[in-house]
Amino acid sequence: MSAPNKSYDPVEVEALKPEEIERMRDEALAAFAAAGDLDALTHAKTAHTSGTSPLALANREIGALPPQAKAEAGKRVGQARAAVNKALAARQAELEDERDARVLTEEAVDVTLPYDRTPAGARHPLTTFMERVADVFVAMGYEIAEGPEVEAEWFNFDALNFLPDHPARQMQDTFFVRSAEDRTGHPDSATEGESGVVLRTHTSPVQARTLLERKPPVYVVCPGRVYRTDELDATHTPVFHQIELLAVDEGLTMADLKGTLDHMVQALFGADLRTRLRPNYFPFTEPSAEMDMVCYVCRGASVGNPDRPCRTCGSEGWIELGGCGMVNPHVLTACGVDPQKYSGFAFGFGIERMLMFRHNIEDMRDMVEGDVRFTRPFGMEI
Numbered sequence: 001m002s003a004p005n006k007s008y009d010p011v012e013v014e015a016l017k018p019e020e021i022e023r024m025r026d027e028a029l030a031a032f033a034a035a036g037d038l039d040a041l042t043h044a045k046t047a048h049t050s051g052t053s054p055l056a057l058a059n060r061e062i063g064a065l066p067p068q069a070k071a072e073a074g075k076r077v078g079q080a081r082a083a084v085n086k087a088l089a090a091r092q093a094e095l096e097d098e099r100d101a102r103v104l105t106e107e108a109v110d111v112t113l114p115y116d117r118t119p120a121g122a123r124h125p126l127t128t129f130m131e132r133v134a135d136v137f138v139a140m141g142y143e144i145a146e147g148p149e150v151e152a153e154w155f156n157f158d159a160l161n162f163l164p165d166h167p168a169r170q171m172q173d174t175f176f177v178r179s180a181e182d183r184t185g186h187p188d189s190a191t192e193g194e195s196g197v198v199l200r201t202h203t204s205p206v207q208a209r210t211l212l213e214r215k216p217p218v219y220v221v222c223p224g225r226v227y228r229t230d231e232l233d234a235t236h237t238p239v240f241h242q243i244e245l246l247a248v249d250e251g252l253t254m255a256d257l258k259g260t261l262d263h264m265v266q267a268l269f270g271a272d273l274r275t276r277l278r279p280n281y282f283p284f285t286e287p288s289a290e291m292d293m294v295c296y297v298c299r300g301a302s303v304g305n306p307d308r309p310c311r312t313c314g315s316e317g318w319i320e321l322g323g324c325g326m327v328n329p330h331v332l333t334a335c336g337v338d339p340q341k342y343s344g345f346a347f348g349f350g351i352e353r354m355l356m357f358r359h360n361i362e363d364m365r366d367m368v369e370g371d372v373r374f375t376r377p378f379g380m381e382i
């Protein structure tokens, strides 16, 4: 700011000359008129009305003038600033009106349009995958067989050659259903385990039901829900799904079982994938085996190769699928099939586990919680 000066001629203060003030005002008015939208106007406003705008800087010079000149210059600057503010307010109002009108047309909602009250749903990946597995067998001529989820202990265990003291019958694995006479719910009267009725712990009882219903040759698959007294965590769920296969015919051998497994694995995971059998024990098959398939991701290349670890098989090279074997002659006899004439093979595995490694799902709870963010990526198969 200039120092006070008695002999000061306001005309000599460049910024306060009338034509200078007019120029500043006109520039401001032109900038406002040129602003095409509210953002541009905000910039113009800062340039022409803020504390560092030309008019504000000129205003600061006034204080240094002698009284008469101060009054004249003050009036001049004041009028110019008033004109600028008025023009700004007018342009602001104009641009706001324009914006409102545009928003009203651009964002108009036609409230008379019909809308989708129920967004399209899709079936759960467990269901569609279970059907895909079953379809592999249907294409080979197998039929779908079904059995009840609330099952007689006899079908779930006895018919399948589980001896009465087999550990699988114990309370920690099996949900026993109270008998009809024991619906009082009084703890002292509980007869769980004595009713002879359980929630099926596997789909294998359908083997016995099928053999009692049909005459061989029998070729069936049974997809279904099963129950075990496990806590829900990342790798367990008390309700899960299995798919069971049973073939009983004349002359069936372990080679037929192996060929069927290979075909299933290739149909579901890709051509050229092999399976292997490892000895195991199940009461209802003899011999029994655990079946593995070659890891469909690394195909064994991760084994002993720390540079190429495989998350899918844990660098084992093999993925365990489930149990299988030749139907135990005791089961055939219990179901009225002559083991001298017929032989059979069977296998069963958990659908959740298979879906988990097929899609790298790390937590089983994701499959049961019903969150559409989990199911949506599987697509809208209906």
Ligand code: DAH
Binding pocket: 201, 202, 203, 204, 244, 245, 282, 284, 285, 322, 323, 324, 325, 346, 347, 348, 349
């Ligand atoms: N039912 C058995 C389980 O839940 C799985 C199984 C093993 C099924 C061998 C079979 C079989 O048909 O042959 O652990």
